[in-house]
Amino acid sequence: MSRIIIVGAGQAGFAVAARLRSKGYDGEIALIGDESDPPYQRPPLSKKYLTGEMSRDRLYFRPLDFYADNRIDLRTAANVEAIDRHDRSVRVEGKRMAYDVLVLATGARPRRLPASMGGELTNVHYVRTLADIDALAPEFRPGAKLLIVGGGYIGLETAAVAASLGLTTTVIEASPRILQRVASPETAAFLRQMHCERGVRLIEGTGLKRLVGNGRAVTAETDDDHRLDTDFVVVGIGVVPETRLAVAAGLTVDNGIQVDAQGRTSDPSIFAAGDCASFPHRGEYLRLESVPHAIDQGNAVADAIMGASTPYTAKPWFWSDQYELKLQIAGLNTGYDRVIERAGTRPGAASFWYFRGPQLLAVDAANDAQAYVVGKRWIDSGQSPEPGDIADPSKPLKEIAAR
Numbered sequence: 582m583s584r585i586i587i588v589g590a591g592q593a594g595f596a597v598a599a600r601l602r603s604k605g606y607d608g609e610i611a612l613i614g615d616e617s618d619p620p621y622q623r624p625p626l627s628k629k630y631l632t633g634e635m636s637r638d639r640l641y642f643r644p645l646d647f648y649a650d651n652r653i654d655l656r657t658a659a660n661v662e663a664i665d666r667h668d669r670s671v672r673v674e675g676k677r678m679a680y681d682v683l684v685l686a687t688g689a690r691p692r693r694l695p696a697s698m699g700g701e702l703t704n705v706h707y708v709r710t711l712a713d714i715d716a717l718a719p720e721f722r723p724g725a726k727l728l729i730v731g732g733g734y735i736g737l738e739t740a741a742v743a744a745s746l747g748l749t750t751t752v753i754e755a756s757p758r759i760l761q762r763v764a765s766p767e768t769a770a771f772l773r774q775m776h777c778e779r780g781v782r783l784i785e786g787t788g789l790k791r792l793v794g795n796g797r798a799v800t801a802e803t804d805d806d807h808r809l810d811t812d813f814v815v816v817g818i819g820v821v822p823e824t825r826l827a828v829a830a831g832l833t834v835d836n837g838i839q840v841d842a843q844g845r846t847s848d849p850s851i852f853a854a855g856d857c858a859s860f861p862h863r864g865e866y867l868r869l870e871s872v873p874h875a876i877d878q879g880n881a882v883a884d885a886i887m888g889a890s891t892p893y894t895a896k897p898w899f900w901s902d903q904y905e906l907k908l909q910i911a912g913l914n915t916g917y918d919r920v921i922e923r924a925g926t927r928p929g930a931a932s933f934w935y936f937r938g939p940q941l942l943a944v945d946a947a948n949d950a951q952a953y954v955v956g957k958r959w960i961d962s963g964q965s966p967e968p969g970d971i972a973d974p975s976k977p978l979k980e981i982a983a984r
Contacts, residue, residue: 684854
């Protein structure tokens with residue numbers, strides 16, 4: 582191998598490049614990103630960076646000299662236009678770059694409202710990149726009216742920042758409740774109460790018909806023919822994997838770029854990692870959108886390029902910061918048939934335990950680090966406690982046996 586090209590300079594792409602060097606790869610590494618900034622953290626964008634608590638340079642994974650010192654050819658604001666699998670090259674800004682191994686770490690992009698629904702109006706914003714937040718931040722003025730379309734984690738985190746800064750905040754969610762796809766009714770109810778206590782208006786079970794712009798003001802028309810006047814809108818209706826290069830190159834794509842247990846695509850000289858990749862997990866294909874997964878799979882891909890044959894095993898965990906709440910999530914709750922709510926050991930703390938029959942699938946820990954740590958250890962090791970023990974608040978978690 583003489584050159585490895587990594588397309589996508591986010592968390593997964595950075596992890597691949599750094600791991601390759603740490604493992605002793607001595608060939609050329611090109612890390613290509615379409616944003617003007619070097620690789621940076623995304624989670625603080627809608628929180629500490631938006632509020633001004635975190636400066637731009639603190640978002641960066643490493644200072645610029647890290648890339649020079651490690652002989653990583655970092656190319657920012659560069660557009661990869663196409664992949665030519667036959668001669669193993671990519672076209673970057675009209676120029677050909679040859680590769681021996683190609684890694685696609687292209688991430689995901691926000692779902693956008695169509696222009697016919699007002700999705701391209703000036704005061705309609707999306708939350709994904711530094712540029713998105715730079716455009717959004719001036720709107721966060723005390724007393725301004727904000728409408729958030731989408732009651733998922735991005736929408737609720739944005740609502741928490743807005744309400745804390747004194748904005749009049751409304752969240753509209755088309756599903757019957759917030760967090761419909763990702764959390765239990767019990768977890769959703771816990772978060773709903775927290776937001777309502779802080780003055781956020783939550784409108785559930787009502788879809789958006791369209792947004793109508795009138796100068797700087799925006800009016801939202803809902804499916805039930807109500808009108809909501811606001812100053813600006815944040816759309817948080819999920820993301821889609823960025824697979825356009827892979828599709829055009831003829832790689833296998835199914836809810837992401839499909840890879841094997843080592844991260845190889847249907848072309849053995851091309852790998853994929855992070856939000857864009859769909860990988861084998863417990864007999865199915867899974868795509869995860871999380872920082873820990875992007876790091877772990879990026880590391881696994883680098884190891885595979887260096888000759889390792891160990892299959893990547895995902896150990897999913899996530900987090901969400903809202904107001905003073907730290908929600909920590911371990912495991913995947915898909916297929917649960919029961920949720921047990923357990924009070925924490927201090928006020929305002931709780932945990933929600935997802936079971937399928939006797940098997941523990943996941944835990945949502947709200948300001949309860951112990952529940953998260955214990956639950957994650959059980960889930961990662963494939964163990965499950967007795968559901969009745971979890972339901973008994975008199976039994977300390979550390980004393981509960983699992984099998």
